[in-house]
Amino acid sequence: MATIVGGFVVPHNPVMYFNPKGASAEQSAAVYAAYARMAERIRELRADTAIIIGCDHYILFGTEALPPYVISTGEIEGPVDQLPGIKRAPIASNAALGAHIAAVGRQTGFDWTVGRAMQVDHSIGIPHHLMIKPNAGMTSVAVMLACGVDPYLPMARAWQIGEHIAAAVESDGTDQRVVVIGSGGISHHVGNERMGEVNPTFDRKVLGIVTRGDREAMLALTDEEILQEGGNGAMEIRTYACAMAATRAAGGEVVAYEPIEGWVTGMGFAELKVAA
Amino acid sequence: MSRNSLEKVLYDLSTSGANKKLFASDPDKFLGRYQLDAEEKVLVRDYRVRELADRGVNTMLTWGFWLQAGKPNSDYMKIMKREEA
Numbered sequence: 200m201a202t203i204v205g206g207f208v209v210p211h212n213p214v215m216y217f218n219p220k221g222a223s224a225e226q227s228a229a230v231y232a233a234y235a236r237m238a239e240r241i242r243e244l245r246a247d248t249a250i251i252i253g254c255d256h257y258i259l260f261g262t263e264a265l266p267p268y269v270i271s272t273g274e275i276e277g278p279v280d281q282l283p284g285i286k287r288a289p290i291a292s293n294a295a296l297g298a299h300i301a302a303v304g305r306q307t308g309f310d311w312t313v314g315r316a317m318q319v320d321h322s323i324g325i326p327h328h329l330m331i332k333p334n335a336g337m338t339s340v341a342v343m344l345a346c347g348v349d350p351y352l353p354m355a356r357a358w359q360i361g362e363h364i365a366a367a368v369e370s371d372g373t374d375q376r377v378v379v380i381g382s383g384g385i386s387h388h389v390g391n392e393r394m395g396e397v398n399p400t401f402d403r404k405v406l407g408i409v410t411r412g413d414r415e416a417m418l419a420l421t422d423e424e425i426l427q428e429g430g431n432g433a434m435e436i437r438t439y440a441c442a443m444a445a446t447r448a449a450g451g452e453v454v455a456y457e458p459i460e461g462w463v464t465g466m467g468f469a470e471l472k473v474a475a
Numbered sequence: 476m477s478r479n480s481l482e483k484v485l486y487d488l489s490t491s492g493a494n495k496k497l498f499a500s501d502p503d504k505f506l507g508r509y510q511l512d513a514e515e516k517v518l519v520r521d522y523r524v525r526e527l528a529d530r531g532v533n534t535m536l537t538w539g540f541w542l543q544a545g546k547p548n549s550d551y552m553k554i555m556k557r558e559e560a
Contacts, residue, residue, distance in 0.1 A: 256535050257482075257486055257489070257533055257535045257536050257539075258489070258490070261483065261486040261487070261490070262479055262480075262482050262483040262486055263483075347533075347535060348533055348535070349533075389534060389535050389538065390528075390533075390534030390535050390536075390537055390538030390539075390555075391528065391534040391555060392552070392555040392556045392557075394538075394552065394555070395552075431534065431535075
């Protein structure tokens with residue numbers, strides 16, 4: 200039986216690559232140290248594979264079709280939106296696990312859109328580069344939730360998908376050790392007149408929900424509250440809900456938090472416990 | 476009036492270098508491919524991102540559309556805040 204042995208929530212902020220000096224040296228060091236600490240924790244957990252839960256930013260999926268949730272079942276390549284220092288390249292894929300989750304989903308009410316030769320954006324590419332790539336031999340499954348382009352995946356559905364992922368991993372016939380990563384920024388406004396506003400109060404509320412494993416509080420966050428208090432970018436916390444559910448909402452601890460206006464984002468990092 | 480086709484134009488411009496080249500060299504010809512009315516074509520041709528956003532166009536697209544043309548982010552923010560760029 201495959202086992203989920205750990206979970207994390209992290210940002211995936213491309214601005215830290217395009218405008219590295221937008222943060223103070225201290226903040227930048229804290230952010231990169233948090234990623235490095237999480238890469239180390241993944242090594243300590245002896246993980247074989249990571250399920251990275253990201254979201255499209257109108258980069259991968261266009262107006263022709265906007266899928267609510269997608270999983271990689273074959274090769275992965277990215278990020279298609281290359282960043283300074285992170286070039287588009289093949290990402291070692293765990294196609295079998297992705298295919299298994301998709302197959303289980305078709306039997307249990309989760310009709311995944313599948314990516315057979317899937318391209319991903321920075322929401323997968325950044326955590327992969329900073330957390331998975333340093334751990335030689337690890338593979339990844341890419342999951343994309345509709346968090347950046349409406350119609351947004353309902354928060355409750357993101358939670359259900361996390362629970363489904365947990366059940367599907369447990370039914371996998373291998374003995375691999377799996378970590379899940381919810382990839383998204385907390386408060387940030389992308390492209391609108393409020394871009395640059397960061398809301399530490401909202402960010403700490405979200406991190407509190409995550410580290411308490413508070414399902415009810417997470418599901419009580421309305422889109423209106425998220426958009427008003429956290430911004431359109433904060434809709435990405437659906438990835439946190441999914442990761443929380445995949446680890447059975449056992450709580451966790453904040454690893455780092457930096458509100459960085461120059462990087463237009465509340466950058467929160469937490470490690471999730473896994474329920475026994 | 477179609478938010479959908481406006482988003483399609485901006486998505487196509489943000490994901491294809493060939494589209495960017497054609498739009499830069501002959502915007503009217505490029506925009507002729509899309510189901511846009513005359514007013515909408517002007518909004519795109521003239522980079523009127525505030526008005527595009529007011530019509531419901533996703534601001535991830537309007538921002539990318541602006542930046543792909545090499546225009547300064549500071550001007551984008553002035554326009555989005557309804558200040559003069």
